[in-house]
Amino acid sequence: MNANYTLPILLIDDDAMVREVLVEYLKGYGFTNIKSMQDPKSALSYINDQKNSIGLIISDWEMPGLNGLTLLKAVRNHPLRKNTSFIMITSQRSMERFKVTQAAQMKVSSYIIKPFRADILRKKIWDIMGWEDYVESA
Amino acid sequence: MKQLAKIVKHKSMQENQALSKSEFKHNHRILVVDDEREIIQSYLDILTPEAENNVISIKSSRSQRPETIRSDTEFRVVVAKNYDEALAIVKKQIREGAPFAMGFFDVLLGGSKDGFDLVKEIHDLDPNMYAVFVTAFNDRSVDSIQQFLGEDKTNRWDYLNKPFSNGEILQKARNFTSLWNLNEEKKLQNAQLAEAQRRLMESEKLSSIAAVARGVSHEFGNLLMQIMGKADICLAEKNPEKMKAGLEVILDATGRANEILEKFKDLSNPAESAREKTDIYAHSLLDEVLVLMEHKIKVSQLKVCRIKTEKVSIHVNQTSILQVLVNLTINSIHAMGNSGQIDLTVTDVGEFAEIRLRDYGPGIKKELMDKVLEPFYTTKGKQGTGLGLPICREIIEVDHQGEFQLVNHGVKGLEAVIRLPKACKPNGAV
Numbered sequence: 070m071n072a073n074y075t076l077p078i079l080l081i082d083d084d085a086m087v088r089e090v091l092v093e094y095l096k097g098y099g100f101t102n103i104k105s106m107q108d109p110k111s112a113l114s115y116i117n118d119q120k121n122s123i124g125l126i127i128s129d130w131e132m133p134g135l136n137g138l139t140l141l142k143a144v145r146n147h148p149l150r151k152n153t154s155f156i157m158i159t160s161q162r163s164m165e166r167f168k169v170t171q172a173a174q175m176k177v178s179s180y181i182i183k184p185f186r187a188d189i190l191r192k193k194i195w196d197i198m199g200w201e202d203y204v205e206s207a
Numbered sequence: 208m209k210q211l212a213k214i215v216k217h218k219s220m221q222e223n224q225a226l227s228k229s230e231f232k233h234n235h236r237i238l239v240v241d242d243e244r245e246i247i248q249s250y251l252d253i254l255t256p257e258a259e260n261n262v263i264s265i266k267s268s269r270s271q272r273p274e275t276i277r278s279d280t281e282f283r284v285v286v287a288k289n290y291d292e293a294l295a296i297v298k299k300q301i302r303e304g305a306p307f308a309m310g311f312f313d314v315l316l317g318g319s320k321d322g323f324d325l326v327k328e329i330h331d332l333d334p335n336m337y338a339v340f341v342t343a344f345n346d347r348s349v350d351s352i353q354q355f356l357g358e359d360k361t362n363r364w365d366y367l368n369k370p371f372s373n374g375e376i377l378q379k380a381r382n383f384t385s386l387w388n389l390n391e392e393k394k395l396q397n398a399q400l401a402e403a404q405r406r407l408m409e410s411e412k413l414s415s416i417a418a419v420a421r422g423v424s425h426e427f428g429n430l431l432m433q434i435m436g437k438a439d440i441c442l443a444e445k446n447p448e449k450m451k452a453g454l455e456v457i458l459d460a461t462g463r464a465n466e467i468l469e470k471f472k473d474l475s476n477p478a479e480s481a482r483e484k485t486d487i488y489a490h491s492l493l494d495e496v497l498v499l500m501e502h503k504i505k506v507s508q509l510k511v512c513r514i515k516t517e518k519v520s521i522h523v524n525q526t527s528i529l530q531v532l533v534n535l536t537i538n539s540i541h542a543m544g545n546s547g548q549i550d551l552t553v554t555d556v557g558e559f560a561e562i563r564l565r566d567y568g569p570g571i572k573k574e575l576m577d578k579v580l581e582p583f584y585t586t587k588g589k590q591g592t593g594l595g596l597p598i599c600r601e602i603i604e605v606d607h608q609g610e611f612q613l614v615n616h617g618v619k620g621l622e623a624v625i626r627l628p629k630a631c632k633p634n635g636a637v
Contacts, residue, residue: 083505084429086456090436097443131425133508134545160428184431187439 071202072099072195076124080105081112081140082158083132087183091127094187098194109135116140119149125194130159141175154178154197156190231395233388236300237380238310239286240293240325241341242317247286250311253373254282254380282380290320297329297336308387309337309380311367314347323347323355330360335390337383343369419533422502423471430467433460470498484524484607486630489553489560490516492525496532507540510548517553519560520630523607528627531599535564535623538596542568542621559609559626566622570615579613603627 078100082088088105095103106112109132115121126144130137137157144150157172160183172180178197181190188205195203239250285300285307287293293310300306310329312322326338340352353361365383367375434457441453490513497504497511504511521528539549543566552563571579579596596613603611603625610626 084432086433086460087429087436090433090440093440094436097440131506133506160425160432183428184435186435187443 070200072198072200073124074099075102076100076198077102077122078104078125078127079112079115079123080127081107081109081132081137082129083107083109084129087129091190094190097187098191109133109137109140113140113143116143116150117147119147123150123153125154125156125198127156127158127190130157138171138175141172141177145175156181156193156197158183160184231392234306234308234391235281235384236283236285236305236307237384238293238296238307238336239284240288240290240310240316240322241286241313242288242315243313246313247288249373250286250376251284253376254284257281282384290316290318290325293325294328297332301333306333307336309339309383311339311341311376311379314340314342323352326364327356330356330363334360334363335387336363337387338364339379339383340364340366341369341371342366419471419499419503422500422506423467425502426467427464430460430464433457434464467498470495484522486520486522487525489519489521489562489627492521492523492528492532493551493553493562495525495529496536499529499533500536503537503540507544508546509540509543510546512548512550513552514550515552515554517555517560519553519555521560521627522630523627527602527606531602531625532562532564534596534599539564539566539568539621542566555629556626558629560629562625562627564623564625565616565620567620570619570621571613573615576613576615599623 078095080088080091080095080103082091082105085107088107092103092105104115106115109128112128113135116123116126126140128137128140137159141155141157144153144155155177156179157177158181169180179193181193192203194200237254239247239254241247241250285296287296297307310326312326314322316322316325322340322342326340329336329338347355349366352364352366356364365379367379437453437456437460441450441457444450444453493513493516503509536549540547548567550563550565552561552565554561554563580600600611603609607627609628610624612624614622614624616622
C-alpha cells in the first residue's frame with residue numbers, strides 16, 4: 070500500500086511556532102488535508118464529533134488545561150476512533166520513561182521527543198500507516 | 208528564626224547524633240605552672256590521685272585529701288616550672304591539636320615575667336583557655352588584672368589565695384574544664400547546625416529550581432523544535448525570501464532560548480557570590496519570575512494581573528528574592544489549581560519597597576496561619592518538604608532585614624506582603 074496524501078491529519082500543539090513547523094513538515098511530505106488546532110479542549114470536541122474524519126492524530130503532551138494523554142484516552146475510548154493512529158510528542162526528557170509507559174498502556178502508535186527533523190516524523194508516519202513507498206530523502 | 212533553628216536542630220541532631228558524639232572529645236587537660244616542687248606535688252595529688260606517674264614523691268603537708276572529694280574525672284595534668292617551659296608546652300599542645308582547657312598559674316615565677324604576663328601571652332595563642340592565678344601575695348587587685356588581660360578575657364580567669372585547700376583546686380579544675388567543654392561542644396553544635404541549615408536551604412532551593420527546570424526544559428524543547436524544524440525546511444527551500452523568513456524564526460528562537468537561560472542562571476547560582484546584594488527595580492524581578500514561570504503559568508492557565516507598578520529600586524540578593532517569588536507563585540498555583548489568577552503590586556512605602564502577591568485560592572485558615580510558617584509543616588503531603596514558606600521568611604527577614612507577612616485577603620485568597628529595603632541611591636538601579 071502506498072501513501073495516501075489525502076489522509077485527514079489532526080495536529081494539536083499549543084505552541085504556535087511549533088505548530089507552524091509541524092504543518093510545514095506535513096505539507097512538505099505532500100499531505101493536503103491537515104487540521105491544526107491550538108486548544109486541546111476544542112481538539113477533544115473535534116475528536117468526539119464523529120462527523121469529523123480523522124486518519125491520524127499528532128499531539129503534544131504538555132498543554133494548558135488538558136494534556137495529550139487525556140486526548141489519547143478519549144480517542145481510545147471512542148467507539149469509532151479506538152484504532153485511529155496517534156503520535157505523541159513531548160519535550161520533557163525527565164519524565165520520558167514514565168510517559169512512555171503511560172502512553173504505551175493507552176496504545177499510543179508512536180512517540181517522538183522534541184526537537185526532531187522532518188525525516189523522523191515522516192518515517193514514523195509511514196511506519197504506523199503501513200505504507201510501503203517510504204524513500205529516504207537525499 | 209529561633210523556631211526554625213530549633214526544629215532544624217532537632218532534625219539535624221537526629222541525623223548527626225552519632226557523628227557529633229564521636230567528633231567531640233572532652234578535654235580534661237590542665238596546665239600547672241609553679242616553681243615549687245611541693246606545690247606541684249599537691250596539685251598532682253589532688254587532680255590525679257590514681258596516676259602512677261607522680262614523679263615527685265614529696266608529699267605536701269596540705270594534701271590531706273578526704274576520700275569524699277576524689278575526682279571522678281580523669282584530669283590530665285602537665286606541669287611547668289617556669290615561664291618559658293610553660294609557653295613551650297602550651298605551643299606544643301596547640302600544634303598537636305590538644306590545647307589545655309585550663310591552667311593554674313603561680314604569679315611569681317622566679318624570672319622577670321610573672322604569671323600574668325604568661326597568661327596574657329597564652330591568651331594571644333589560645334583565647335579559650337581558662338586561667339586560675341594562685342598567689343600568696345595580694346600583689347595585684349582584680350581590677351588591675353582585668354585591665355592587664357583585657358576586658359574580653361574577664362570570664363577567662365579566676366584567682367585563689369595560697370594556701371589553697373584541696374577542695375578549692377579540685378572544684379576550680381572541675382568548673383573550668385567543664386566550662387571549656389561546654390563552650391567547645393556548643394561551638395561544634397552551632398557549626399553543625401549552621402551547616403545542616405545551609406544544606407536544607409540549599410536543597411530546598413534546588414527543589415524549586417527543579418520545578419522551574421521542568422518548565423524551562425519544555426520551553427527549550429519547543430524552541431529547539433522551531434530551530435531544527437525551520438532549518439530543515441530551509442534546507443529544502445528554493446525560494447530565498449522564504450528561506451530568509453525561516454532564518455529569522457531561527458534567530459528569534461535562539462534569542463529567546465538565551466534569554467531563558469540567563470534567567471535560569473540567575474535562579475540557580477549557588478555560589479558564594481549569590482549572597483551579594485545589588486540594586487534592581489522591584490518590578491524587574493517580577494518580570495524575571497514571569498519569564499521563568501511562563502510555561503507553568505501557561506499550562507495552569509494562570510492569569511497574572513499587574514495591579515500597580517511603582518518604579519522603586521531595591522537592594523537585594525536577586526537570586527534569593529527570585530527564589531521567594533517563584534516559591535510563592537508555585538504555592539499560589541497549587542492552592543488554586545487551574546485557571547487561577549494572581550495580582551501583583553509594587554509600591555514605594557517609605558524606606559521599603561512593598562511587593563504584594565495575591566492569589567484567588569482558598570487562603571489559609573486562621574488557626575493554621577502561624578503553622579504554615581513553621582518548617583516541615585506542609586499541606587502537600589509527600590509532595591512538599593514544608594520548607595518553602597519559612598525559608599521565604601528567612602530570606603526576607605534575616606538575609607534582607609525586610610518584612611514578610613501572609614494575610615488572607617478580605618474578599619478571597621491569600622496575599623503575601625514582602626517589604627524589602629530600598630536601594631541607597633534611589634536612582635541607582637541598573
